[in-house]
Amino acid sequence: MITDAPTQWLAPVKINLFLHINSKIPEGTFRGYHELQTYFQRLDYGDYLTFECIEEPTISVQWLEGDESVALKPVQERNDLIYRAAALLQEAASARGLPRQGVRITLTKNTPVGGGLGGGSSAAATTLLALNQLWEISLPIAELLPLACPLGADVPFFLYKTNAWAEGIGDRITPYPSPVAGKWFLIVVPKTRTLTAQGFAHPKLIRNEAKVAPSDLAEHWNKSSYNAFEACAIAEDPAIAACDKALRNATGFSRLTGSGACLFSPVENHATAQQVADILIRDTLQIQRIIIARALPDK
Ligand SMILES: C[C@@](CO)(OP(=O)(O)O)[C@H](O)COP(=O)(O)OP(=O)(O)OC[C@H]1O[C@@H](n2ccc(N)nc2=O)[C@H](O)[C@@H]1O
Numbered sequence: 001m002i003t004d005a006p007t008q009w010l011a012p013v014k015i016n017l018f019l020h021i022n023s024k025i026p027e028g029t030f031r032g033y034h035e036l037q038t039y040f041q042r043l044d045y046g047d048y049l050t051f052e053c054i055e056e057p058t059i060s061v062q063w064l065e066g067d068e069s070v071a072l073k074p075v076q077e078r079n080d081l082i083y084r085a086a087a088l089l090q091e092a093a094s095a096r097g098l099p100r101q102g103v104r105i106t107l108t109k110n111t112p113v114g115g116g117l118g119g120g121s122s123a124a125a126t127t128l129l130a131l132n133q134l135w136e137i138s139l140p141i142a143e144l145l146p147l148a149c150p151l152g153a154d155v156p157f158f159l160y161k162t163n164a165w166a167e168g169i170g171d172r173i174t175p176y177p178s179p180v181a182g183k184w185f186l187i188v189v190p191k192t193r194t195l196t197a198q199g200f201a202h203p204k205l206i207r208n209e210a211k212v213a214p215s216d217l218a219e220h221w222n223k224s225s226y227n228a229f230e231a232c233a234i235a236e237d238p239a240i241a242a243c244d245k246a247l248r249n250a251t252g253f254s255r256l257t258g259s260g261a262c263l264f265s266p267v268e269n270h271a272t273a274q275q276v277a278d279i280l281i282r283d284t285l286q287i288q289r290i291i292i293a294r295a296l297p298d299k
């Protein structure tokens with residue numbers, strides 16, 4: 001019997017061009033979470049996922065080593081964001097009177113876990129998008145969003161498949177023209193990881209930034225804005241501090257993405273990126289590796 005090869009999907013990473021925190025939410029469902037403003041930029045780099053649909057309604061997720069090892073795979077499968085996304089969609093299909101179908105998923109792990117690149121969130125969103133199509137459920141994005149939110153504050157953004165301005169807890173998404181589409185970026189992966197919840201809990205985090213309009217920031221993202229986690233991350237973690245200093249010395253710019261630990265800088269072109277990367281890796285002990293990637297265009 002001839003079967004179709006499983007289809008391969010890229011789960012692209014994001015960088016936060018800037019990230020301001022406006023307040024801590026005092027009550028309601030998201031009590032203790034933070035209201036923020038950020039610009040999510042997608043890059044042409046990420047994990048690869050394959051989906052092999054099967055009739056038996058079981059879900060399995062296998063992690064394969066890519067640029068990253070599989071050492072940080074969640075111990076229990078039911079905690080894997082990919083597994084949880086597939087299970088939520090299975091439930092949604094069943095609730096609509098559609099048959100429960102199964103899937104064998106593989107993840108080729110390229111993105112560092114705890115890097116601030118949204119690897120887990122992007123893989124979860126890609127799973128929702130892929131299985132919505134492959135299982136022929138065809139939910140509109142408005143009906144996928146309630147499934148995405150409980151998986152993580154970053155997951156809704158990845159459903160839009162475009163660069164976007166985000167507010168609320170990061171879940172209120174407005175597609176907005178990218179100020180950097182097509183530009184090359186260096187992403188420094190330090191020999192350390194950060195935990196998002198710890199970053200948000202830091203006592204010295206700036207939590208009262210005034211709100212701005214997208215037009216104020218997207219075009220001046222590298223001058224009149226900042227990443228609220230950066231100062232604390234640099235103060236707390238010598239590896240992040242060393243990588244930040246090295247990248248800033250080499251390119252004149254360095255910024256944390258998300259709650260860290262990765263730092264990024266725009267660069268002129270691929271050749272320059274490679275030259276700078278080679279020198280940084282040679283001279284900076286605290287760098288694990290460097291990703292060279294290009295900002296994806298808007299949809
Ligand atoms: C900081 C950001 C910026 O893009 O990215 P990462 O560094 O994780 O990539 C996101 O806001 C992270 O999104 P995500 O990684 O999905 O976080 P979640 O799992 O939803 O939340 C982890 C924990 O962070 C805190 N949290 C999260 C989002 C938010 N707006 N306020 C918060 O205080 C909560 O304590 C929550 O329990």
Ligand SMILES: Nc1ncnc2c1ncn2[C@@H]1O[C@H](COP(=O)(O)OP(=O)(O)O)[C@@H](O)[C@H]1O
Pocket residue numbers: 072074079080081082112113114115116117118119120121123196258259260261
């Ligand atoms: N499929 C998955 N891929 C990556 N991380 C996952 C996955 N499932 C659960 N996680 C957990 O999600 C957390 C955030 O991971 P990740 O999205 O890679 O980093 P970040 O939020 O810093 O960008 C980690 O604690 C990780 O163990």
